[in-house]
Amino acid sequence: MSLLNRRAVLKASGSLVVGFAWMPQSTFAASPRVVKPVTLDVVDSYLAIGPDGRITVYSGKVDLGTGVRTALTQIVADELDASLEQVTVIQGDTLLTPDQGPTFGSLSIQNGGAQLRRAAATARRALLEKAADKLKTDVSTLSISDGVVVGRGGGKIPFGRLVGGKTPLLKLDEHAPLKSPADFKLVGKSVPRLDIPGKVTGRFTFMQDFKVPGMLHGRIIMPAAMGATLLSYDESTISDIPGVVKVVRIENFLAVVARTEWSAIKAARQLSVKWSAWNGLPEQARIWEHVRSTKVLKDDVTSDTGDATSAFSAAPRKCSATYDFAIHTHGSIGPSCAVAEFKDGKLTCWTASQSTHNLRKQLASMLGLADENVRCVYVDGAGCYGRNAHEDAAGDAALLARTVGQPVRVQWMRADEHGWDPKGPPTLLDMRGGLDAGGKILAWESELYIPNGGAGFVALAGADHAGLSSLGQLSPGGVINDLAIPYTIPNVRTTAHRLESTPFKPSWIRSPGRMQNTFANESFFDELAAASGVDPLQLRLQYLHDPRGEEVLERLAALCDWRQRPKPDRGGEVVTGRGLAYVKYELVRTYVGVVAEVQVNTKSGEISAKRFWVAHDCGQIINPDGLRNQIEGNVVQTVSRVLKEEVTFDRSMVTSLNWATYPILTFPELPEVIIDLIDRPNEVPWGAGEPTAALVPAAIGNAVFDATGVRLRSVPFKAAKVKAAMEAA
Amino acid sequence: MTSTQLNVNGKTVALSVDDVDVPLLYVLRDDLGLHGPRFGCGLGQCGACTVHIDGVAVRSCVMPLSAVKGKVVTLEGLGTEAKPHPLQRAFIEEQAVQCGYCINGMIMQSAALLARNPKPSADQIRQELAANLCRCGTHLRIVRAVQRAAGG
Numbered sequence: 001m002s003l004l005n006r007r008a009v010l011k012a013s014g015s016l017v018v019g020f021a022w023m024p025q026s027t028f029a030a031s032p033r034v035v036k037p038v039t040l041d042v043v044d045s046y047l048a049i050g051p052d053g054r055i056t057v058y059s060g061k062v063d064l065g066t067g068v069r070t071a072l073t074q075i076v077a078d079e080l081d082a083s084l085e086q087v088t089v090i091q092g093d094t095l096l097t098p099d100q101g102p103t104f105g106s107l108s109i110q111n112g113g114a115q116l117r118r119a120a121a122t123a124r125r126a127l128l129e130k131a132a133d134k135l136k137t138d139v140s141t142l143s144i145s146d147g148v149v150v151g152r153g154g155g156k157i158p159f160g161r162l163v164g165g166k167t168p169l170l171k172l173d174e175h176a177p178l179k180s181p182a183d184f185k186l187v188g189k190s191v192p193r194l195d196i197p198g199k200v201t202g203r204f205t206f207m208q209d210f211k212v213p214g215m216l217h218g219r220i221i222m223p224a225a226m227g228a229t230l231l232s233y234d235e236s237t238i239s240d241i242p243g244v245v246k247v248v249r250i251e252n253f254l255a256v257v258a259r260t261e262w263s264a265i266k267a268a269r270q271l272s273v274k275w276s277a278w279n280g281l282p283e284q285a286r287i288w289e290h291v292r293s294t295k296v297l298k299d300d301v302t303s304d305t306g307d308a309t310s311a312f313s314a315a316p317r318k319c320s321a322t323y324d325f326a327i328h329t330h331g332s333i334g335p336s337c338a339v340a341e342f343k344d345g346k347l348t349c350w351t352a353s354q355s356t357h358n359l360r361k362q363l364a365s366m367l368g369l370a371d372e373n374v375r376c377v378y379v380d381g382a383g384c385y386g387r388n389a390h391e392d393a394a395g396d397a398a399l400l401a402r403t404v405g406q407p408v409r410v411q412w413m414r415a416d417e418h419g420w421d422p423k424g425p426p427t428l429l430d431m432r433g434g435l436d437a438g439g440k441i442l443a444w445e446s447e448l449y450i451p452n453g454g455a456g457f458v459a460l461a462g463a464d465h466a467g468l469s470s471l472g473q474l475s476p477g478g479v480i481n482d483l484a485i486p487y488t489i490p491n492v493r494t495t496a497h498r499l500e501s502t503p504f505k506p507s508w509i510r511s512p513g514r515m516q517n518t519f520a521n522e523s524f525f526d527e528l529a530a531a532s533g534v535d536p537l538q539l540r541l542q543y544l545h546d547p548r549g550e551e552v553l554e555r556l557a558a559l560c561d562w563r564q565r566p567k568p569d570r571g572g573e574v575v576t577g578r579g580l581a582y583v584k585y586e587l588v589r590t591y592v593g594v595v596a597e598v599q600v601n602t603k604s605g606e607i608s609a610k611r612f613w614v615a616h617d618c619g620q621i622i623n624p625d626g627l628r629n630q631i632e633g634n635v636v637q638t639v640s641r642v643l644k645e646e647v648t649f650d651r652s653m654v655t656s657l658n659w660a661t662y663p664i665l666t667f668p669e670l671p672e673v674i675i676d677l678i679d680r681p682n683e684v685p686w687g688a689g690e691p692t693a694a695l696v697p698a699a700i701g702n703a704v705f706d707a708t709g710v711r712l713r714s715v716p717f718k719a720a721k722v723k724a725a726m727e728a729a
Numbered sequence: 730m731t732s733t734q735l736n737v738n739g740k741t742v743a744l745s746v747d748d749v750d751v752p753l754l755y756v757l758r759d760d761l762g763l764h765g766p767r768f769g770c771g772l773g774q775c776g777a778c779t780v781h782i783d784g785v786a787v788r789s790c791v792m793p794l795s796a797v798k799g800k801v802v803t804l805e806g807l808g809t810e811a812k813p814h815p816l817q818r819a820f821i822e823e824q825a826v827q828c829g830y831c832i833n834g835m836i837m838q839s840a841a842l843l844a845r846n847p848k849p850s851a852d853q854i855r856q857e858l859a860a861n862l863c864r865c866g867t868h869l870r871i872v873r874a875v876q877r878a879a880g881g
Binding site: 064065066067190193195196197198199200201202203204205207208209242243260261262263265331332333334335380381382383385411413414447504571613625629633634635637640658659660664665666667668670672673 | 747748750751752755758759764765767768770771772774775777787803804805807808809810813817819821824826827828829830831832833836854855856857858859860861862863864866867868870871872881
């Protein structure tokens with residue numbers, strides 16, 4: 001087998017294998033001494049075992065602040081019966097890690113973890129076979145403990161002595177026997193996160209902390225309007241700032257490079273620049289008219305059962321409503337940052353990108369390089385919650401490093417991040433439901449207005465401004481997921497109208513499309529429940545034919561005493577209500593039910609989210625506390641999005657350029673979160689980074705309806721809008 | 730270049746800067762290699778850059794070096810992995826981190842609170858942290874960690 005020996009030199013396509021035990025110390029080195037396989041079909045791409053028994057995991061999936069590094073460590077260590085301390089994880093390095101796809105869509109454990117587990121299981125079998133050979137015994141007599149193979153007769157061989165030599169790469173075996181869940185020692189346990197001690201003592205290296213020798217500092221001067229053209233700039237206006245190395249202009253891309261960060265910031269602020277006027281954005285007050293009148297490129301019908309149009313027309317009782325969801329920004333607390341270095345025609349870029357393998361292709365395209373001459377290395381950044389501007393900062397740093405011939409660090413300023421990171425697009429849904437006289441649901445129709453495209457390449461801002469290609473295309477994410485519904489209704493048709501354009505370059509933000517679609521679906525289902533006079537939980541159970549989903553709802557009901565809940569008193573100035581929402585994520589995975597309890601001030605329209613109950617089934621749980629941390633984050637972040645967040649803009653530019661104009665939830669506004677985890681150790685693990693978030697908008701809206709009798713159909717639920725809805729009711 | 734001195738984490742360091750009004754944050758991060766305080770907004774709105782000056786939590790991103798008169802303590806000066814401050818220990822025990830970019834500010838702001846008020850209520854903690862922003866939604870754990878550090 002090819003699990004590795006320190007001195008050998010590995011050829012990517014050959015049979016020699018090397019020990020990577022030294023790698024963790026030199027993860028960030030620009031010129032690694034070896035290359036290794038990175039194809040998805042060999043164990044050596046994912047795992048290396050050094051002669052000291054240390055296990056290095058090469059993960060294409062990266063930790064975006066979710067704790068997945070720890071969870072992946074648990075998965076590999078457990079499958080190999082090694083200790084956690086033996087394992088080191090290298091993440092998202094295009095030279096060293098396999099391309100397991102971008103870190104998005106709640107897939108790191110579900111897909112990335114499953115691949116690593118298979119690799120570890122294959123390695124385990126190979127290690128046992130080799131040990132059996134050495135001990136001259138049968139594999140069935142062997143066990144493994146803390147990375148040491150132990151024979152029944154007492155013979156012991158540590159992993160480090162079973163690796164190395166001139167052996168072929170080990171083929172990943174999809175059918176390698178997996179450990180029985182009953183034998184798990186680490187998986188399923190709340191192992192403390194490996195990164196937290198360093199993060200709370202200031203010793204952890206974030207992307208924003210990363211330095212290389214000779215590094216200069218770049219700052220970007222963004223156009224004064226989204227589509228403005230650079231007319232001129234006057235370098236003499238920054239001649240008093242020491243340490244300015246260069247003002248870099250490529251078409252409409254303008255930046256300063258300086259020896260110190262502060263000089264770069266000052267120069268970027270002080271440089272006198274003239275931009276053309278541009279006012280091509282739609283009027284914000286008429287954004288939904290704009291969306292509705294945008295050219296539709298095609299229709300995606302995501303479900304079609306029976307004849308929904310005829311059934312709706314014929315239904316004796318009809319409900320219809322329009323839901324909208326504002327433009328959101330990612331709002332990472334740390335503005336995006338990257339460091340790039342050009343050496344011998346090759347680019348190395350250190351980046352917090354969620355997708356280093358894709359970024360590599362984009363940078364190569366932008367600079368006219370072959371992919372193999374670009375290396376992207378992941379370094380943990382501030383949480384991104386999707387495709388924020390980490391990639392854009394990488395593009396900027398690459399352009400500047402090439403221009404000045406020295407490594408350059410670029411960090412965006414707050415206004416750059418709020419103004420120019422790609423946005424969650426404005427989303428509009430028309431809903432129609434037909435009921436019979438007894439309240440039975442006969443027909444369900446929905447029409448979604450959403451930009452065309454999927455989770456492809458989002459153009460790099462710097463490349464756009466410089467007039468260079470970065471393979472960009474309209475890429476809002478997998479936004480038509482969860483438009484189809486989990487309920488069995490005889491006539492259903494759900495259609496996504498795919499729009500030719502959207503005011504701001506779109507990308508995915510946590511639960512893209514799924515959140516907006518679930519908001520409309522679960523709110524409108526609540527409308528049908530109200531119309532038919534049936535309890536919202538009861539109606540869901542009635543139309544759900546899915547035992548696992550029903551169990552989630554029953555567990556949720558028990559958790560919050562739904563059936564004995566207090567009846568809302570709609571009389572006072574401050575009223576309280578509860579609302580329920582349910583999702584089977586993308587109709588194929590994680591089941592979640594959420595109940596929200598809110599208070600509404602009927603005079604001001606102000607909503608206070610007091611409490612959330614969450615029942616959550618993502619199959620096998622790897623780390624229960626890590627999962628709770630994710631669920632709490634899903635709830636709190638989405639409460640912020642639903643109650644407070646909306647990108648504002650005039651005809652030229654985003655105007656919500658800081659935290660005063662784009663406020664997010666603060667500590668005094670926190671809800672309580674009560675969670676019931678349903679663990680299924682014998683099932684596959686599904687994702688948990690997004691599904692709960694998808695439910696929060698509808699749960700809040702339904703609770704407001706419970707409290708006030710007023711239906712909120714437009715996110716964010718800001719006080720003025722709520723007040724207007726109550727006055728109109 | 731102007732030569733000046735700064736007392737940071739119990740030591741006096743000599744500095745040479747070309748602008749005495751450089752915000753303290755860049756001196757700490759770029760000249761002294763202290764990465765606990767972080768750039769979040771440069772506007773004093775988010776708290777990621779918080780340090781103590783004479784025990785008071787201040788936003789180092791808007792504090793000119795020339796205005797710093799007292800002793801500066803950063804997250805690194807509060808404690809280490811081997812010898813953590815009670816808050817650092819509590820944040821580990823409560824696993825009160827997601828991405829961790831804001832955590833410096835959460836700990837530094839809370840440390841200033843505990844120095845003034847060793848037994849704050851949950852409500853007092855939430856008020857103290859009202860101008861510290863977290864995007865991951867780790868707030869609930871952060872409050873629990875501060876309560877734990879306060880022995881509550």
